[in-house]
Every structure is written in C-alpha cells, then in structure tokens.
Amino acid sequence: MNEVIEMQDVWKTYQNGTHALQGVSVKIDRNEFVYVVGPSGAGKSTFMKLIYREEVPTKGQISVNGFNIGKLKQRKIPYVRRNIGVIFQDFRLLPTLSAYENVAFAMEVIEAPKRQMKKRVMEVLELVGLKSKAARLPAQMSGGEQQRIAIARAIVNNPAVIIADEPTGNLDPETSWGIMQLLDEINFRGTTIVMATHNKEIVNTMRKRVIAIEHGSIVRDQQRGEYGYDF
Amino acid sequence: MTFNTFLRHLRVGFNSIFRNGWMSVASVTSIVVSLFVLGVFIILVLNVNALADKADKQVQISAYLNLNVDQKLREKVQNEISAMPEVSKVQFVSKEQGLTDFRNSMGDEGKELLEGFGKDNNPLPDKIMVEVIEPTTVPFVAQKIEALNTSHTEQPIMKVKYGKGTIETLFKVTRLVRNIGFIFVAGLAVMSMFLISNTIRVTILARRREISIMKLVGATNYFIRWPFFVEGTLIGLIGSVITVALLFVGYDRLAASIGSDFTLQMSLLPLSQLWQWGGLLIVLGVLIGMWGTTLSIRKFLKV
Numbered sequence: 432m433n434e435v436i437e438m439q440d441v442w443k444t445y446q447n448g449t450h451a452l453q454g455v456s457v458k459i460d461r462n463e464f465v466y467v468v469g470p471s472g473a474g475k476s477t478f479m480k481l482i483y484r485e486e487v488p489t490k491g492q493i494s495v496n497g498f499n500i501g502k503l504k505q506r507k508i509p510y511v512r513r514n515i516g517v518i519f520q521d522f523r524l525l526p527t528l529s530a531y532e533n534v535a536f537a538m539e540v541i542e543a544p545k546r547q548m549k550k551r552v553m554e555v556l557e558l559v560g561l562k563s564k565a566a567r568l569p570a571q572m573s574g575g576e577q578q579r580i581a582i583a584r585a586i587v588n589n590p591a592v593i594i595a596d597e598p599t600g601n602l603d604p605e606t607s608w609g610i611m612q613l614l615d616e617i618n619f620r621g622t623t624i625v626m627a628t629h630n631k632e633i634v635n636t637m638r639k640r641v642i643a644i645e646h647g648s649i650v651r652d653q654q655r656g657e658y659g660y661d662f
Numbered sequence: 663m664t665f666n667t668f669l670r671h672l673r674v675g676f677n678s679i680f681r682n683g684w685m686s687v688a689s690v691t692s693i694v695v696s697l698f699v700l701g702v703f704i705i706l707v708l709n710v711n712a713l714a715d716k717a718d719k720q721v722q723i724s725a726y727l728n729l730n731v732d733q734k735l736r737e738k739v740q741n742e743i744s745a746m747p748e749v750s751k752v753q754f755v756s757k758e759q760g761l762t763d764f765r766n767s768m769g770d771e772g773k774e775l776l777e778g779f780g781k782d783n784n785p786l787p788d789k790i791m792v793e794v795i796e797p798t799t800v801p802f803v804a805q806k807i808e809a810l811n812t813s814h815t816e817q818p819i820m821k822v823k824y825g826k827g828t829i830e831t832l833f834k835v836t837r838l839v840r841n842i843g844f845i846f847v848a849g850l851a852v853m854s855m856f857l858i859s860n861t862i863r864v865t866i867l868a869r870r871r872e873i874s875i876m877k878l879v880g881a882t883n884y885f886i887r888w889p890f891f892v893e894g895t896l897i898g899l900i901g902s903v904i905t906v907a908l909l910f911v912g913y914d915r916l917a918a919s920i921g922s923d924f925t926l927q928m929s930l931l932p933l934s935q936l937w938q939w940g941g942l943l944i945v946l947g948v949l950i951g952m953w954g955t956t957l958s959i960r961k962f963l964k965v
Contacts, residue, residue: 483878506882506883509877509880509881509882509883509885510880511880512877512878512879512880513879513880517878523871523874523875523878525871525872525875527681536875536876536879537879537880539670540876540879540880540881540885541879541880541881542663542664542666542667542885544666545666584879588879588880
C-alpha cells in the first residue's frame with residue numbers, strides 16, 4: 432500500500448445545510464506534493480480539515496497513513512495527529528513562548544524524552560535556517576520567520592504528511608518563495624505535502640500535482656498541472 | 663505519564679496562575695467570597711445549635727407545693743414524679759433554700775429589697791425541681807404532675823411552671839434556624855461551584871488558542887487537562903485557605919472583643935471546636951476548583 436491518503440466517495444454536509452464536499456474520491460501517494468486549488472468556499476478547507484480530522488465526513492471513508500479516520504475513536508485521534516503536521520496562513524504560534532519553546536512544545540506534548548527533544552529541536556531549527564533565533568519570541572520575528580518556526584513545529588515529530596492551508600497567504604512574494612523552497616526540501620526528504628493555495632505564480636512555476644475543487648467536487652486532477660484560474 | 667511530564671504539568675499549572683494574573687485573582691476572590699459566606703453561615707448554625715442544645719438542657723419544671731403539704735405527702739409526691747419514665751432528675755428545694763437562691767440571684771441590689779423577709783415570714787412556697795430526659799416532653803410531664811392533684815385527697819400541687827410558651831417558641835425557632843440554615847448553606851455551596859466553574863471557564867477561553875494548538879500537534883486530552891486541573895485545584899486551595907484564615911482570625915477577634923461580657927462569651931463556641939469545619943471548607947474549596955475545571959474544560963476537548 433503506497434497511498435498515504437485515500438478518500439472514497441466522501442461527503443460533508445454542515446449543520447447549516449451547506450454541502451461542502453459531494454462525493455470526493457482521491458488517492459495521494461507517499462512522497463507526493465499536491466496543490467489543492469479552487470475558488471473560495473469551494474471546499475478546499477473542508478478537504479484539508481477532513482485529513483487532519485478537524486472535521487468528520489458525513490458519508491464515505493478516509494484513511495490517513497493506514498488509519499481509518501472516519502471510524503476513529505475519540506481517544507485515538509491524538510495518535511493519528513502525530514503523523515500529520517499542520518501549517519496555517521496565520522502561523523498559530525504561542526506568543527508567550529520562544530521559537531525554541533514553540534517547536535519543543537510539539538515534542539513535549541507527545542512526551543518525548545528531554546535529551547532527545549533538545550537535539551531534535553535544534554536539528555529542525557537548523558533545517559529551517561533559524562537556529563540563531565531560537566530564543567526570540569514570535570513578535571520579534573518577521574512573518575516569514577514565524578512561518579518557518581511553524582514549519583519546524585510541524586515536522587519536528589517526523590510526520591508522514593504535512594497539511595499546509597495557504598502557508599504563503601500572509602507573506603510577500605519573495606518570502607513566499609523561501610517558504611516554498613523549504614517545503615520542497617521537506618518533501619524531497621520523504622514527507623507527503625498537501626497544500627491549499629491561491630498563489631498562481633507558485634503553482635505555475637513549481638510544477639506539482641494539482642487538484643482543483645469546485646462546488647464540493649474534484650473537477651481536475653493532473654500531474655505537473657497548472658493553476659488554471661485568473662484570481 | 664512519565665515523571666518529567668508530571669513535573670511539567672505541575673510547573674505549567676503553577677506558572678499559569680501567575681501568567682493569568684487578574685483572572686486568577688478573580689477566581690480566588692470568587693472562591694473566597696462564596697466560601698466566606700458559607701463559613702459564616704456554618705459558624706452561625708453551629709452556634710445556634712450549641713445554644714439550642716444548652717437551652718434544651720436548661721429546661722426544668724418547677725412544681726410548687728401547697729403550704730399545707732407535710733413531709734410525708736411531699737416525699738410521696740416526689741417519689742411519684744421520680745417514677746415517671748420521662749423524668750431524669752428530681753430535686754426538692756425548701757422554701758428557705760429558695761429564698762437564699764433568690765437572694766443570691768438578685769445580687770447586691772436585691773439584698774436590700776429582700777431584707778424584710780426571713781425565716782418567719784418567707785413568702786415562697788416549697789418546690790420540687792424536675793428535669794426530663796427529652797426536652798420536648800416537658801409540657802406532657804408538667805400535665806402529669808398537675809394531674810397528681812386528682813389522685814390525692816389533699817391537693818399537694820399549687821402550681822406547675824416551666825416557662826410555657828417560651829420553650830415551645832424556642833424549639834420552633836431553633837428548628838427553623840437549623841433547617842433554613844442548612845438549606846441556605848447547601849444552596850450557597852452549589853452557587854459558589856457555578857461561580858467558580860464560570861471563572862475558570864473564562865480562564866480557559868483565554869487560552870483556547872493554546873489548547874487548539876496542543877490538539878493539532880497530537881496532545882491527548884489527559885495531557886491538555888492536567889495543567890488546568892493543577893491550576894484549578896491550586897486556585898481552590900489558595901482561595902479556601904485564605905477564607906479559613908479570615909474566618910478564624912475574624913471569629914477570634916469577635917470572641918475577644920465580647921470577652922468582657924461573660925454570658926455572651928459562654929455562648930460562643932470555642933475556636934477549637936471549629937477546626938474540623940475549617941478543614942472541611944478547604945476540602946470543599948479544592949473540590950470546587952477541581953470540579954469547576956473539569957466542567958469548563960470538557961467542551962473544549964471535543965473534536
């Protein structure tokens with residue numbers, strides 16, 4: 432079994448009656464880098480949230496890294512999440528903790544041994560190029576640096592998958608490219624990346640698989656695809 | 663849970679009390695206020711209870727004898743009263759003794775007032791003092807004593823007195839105070855629990871972001887809950903210890919300030935009898951803190 436994410440006829444209807452996803456089936460293999468594109472409100476976010484089990488499908492099956500997510504018991508969810516790193520547009524760092532502490536937090540939470548923790552945190556801080564700024568608070572860093580810290584936190588526990596929901600949405604073009612190179616590097620090292628984005632330039636330049644979602648359905652799925660929209 | 667993790671929970675919970683600053687002060691204050699009111703009520707009820715118990719024991723029946731009753735009849739009557747199952751103690755008080763007692767109870771002023779009375783012109787009748795086992799049977803026993811008049815040809819009893827009315831009212835009042843007091847105390851306890859759980863809920867709301875991030879990186883619910891649990895328990899502990907200190911110091915001062923009035927001080931329970939209630943308040947404060955935290959964090963842990 433080579434696919435790390437698999438959806439079979441997944442439907443999601445919210446309490447207010449919105450049909451966010453309507454019969455989505457998709458397979459994402461280990462080591463793939465996938466862009467998820469489409470208009471706002473088309474179901475991209477729901478698609479992402481279903482993968483890291485922020486939402487539960489109304490119908491259909493989802494498996495991530497071998498776990499059947501739909502049927503997962505409440506107390507098993509944390510253990511599935513440890514296989515998934517999540518990155519957001521707004522970074523979501525803890526403002527009172529330093530860069531080092533923010534990354535270490537993810538290891539503390541899974542009760543990793545202290546000695547191993549220190550080594551690994553410094554390792555990922557070096558990977559994202561911020562080893563020298565380990566002691567800084569998020570407020571003392573630029574947006575790009577904060578996103579790098581968030582990425583470091585996402586990968587520190589060696590997840591199989593990284594879910595990135597518009598990771599460059601708040602960054603200027605130059606900084607965005609830096610983040611993309613970092614994600615590409617992480618992907619090259621063996622982590623599957625699923626990234627929702629509105630950035631035409633990035634998708635059309637750094638060619639990867641593109642999944643387009645409109646009105647809750649996948650309307651296009653192509654290897655080395657194009658962005659395909661004018662916004 | 664590893665030992666390191668346990669230490670981490672203690673540290674994080676402890677630190678967040680300081681980090682949340684005013685929120686913690688608010689939580690502690692609400693615990694202090696509600697437990698203080700609760701404590702004042704407990705002390706009040708305990709004292710009223712003690713007072714009522716004391717009053718219960720002081721309830722006596724005085725059976726005044728007619729002047730023509732001789733020693734033989736008097737002893738017979740005395741034995742008949744002793745034989746009643748409700749009666750615990752019977753004591754004869756001669757009119758001479760009665761006059762001396764009366765004189766003593768009047769103090770210095772009374773000495774002058776009673777100067778003219780002596781052995782030859784004693785205005786008081788002989789009497790038999792009766793104590794009963796169960797205070798509520800007083801009116802019934804008094805009736806039985808009065809009924810002794812019908813079984814003797816010479817009516818021995820002049821009058822039976824037991825503070826009719828006063829005793830019945832006292833019983834009613836103490837029962838009322840006890841019942842209302844306990845209902846009130848129970849209500850306050852529940853109310854303070856909700857107050858505190860709400861305050862802790864606000865604390866958790868302020869840290870929603872932290873919780874959501876913890877969940878995202880795969881923290882178990884136990885892991886998330888523990889520091890809050892430590893925090894809530896500590897807040898409960900701090901609040902209740904402050905409350906008990908305030909109550910005891912205040913009570914001590916109160917007892918000291920009315921110390922000159924002998925009778926009043928006698929009716930206040932000594933502090934040594936209240937220690938276990940202080941302990942109970944602290945346990946209650948800790949439980950309220952724990953319960954409040956559990957209640958407020960539960961809904962944040964879903965999803």
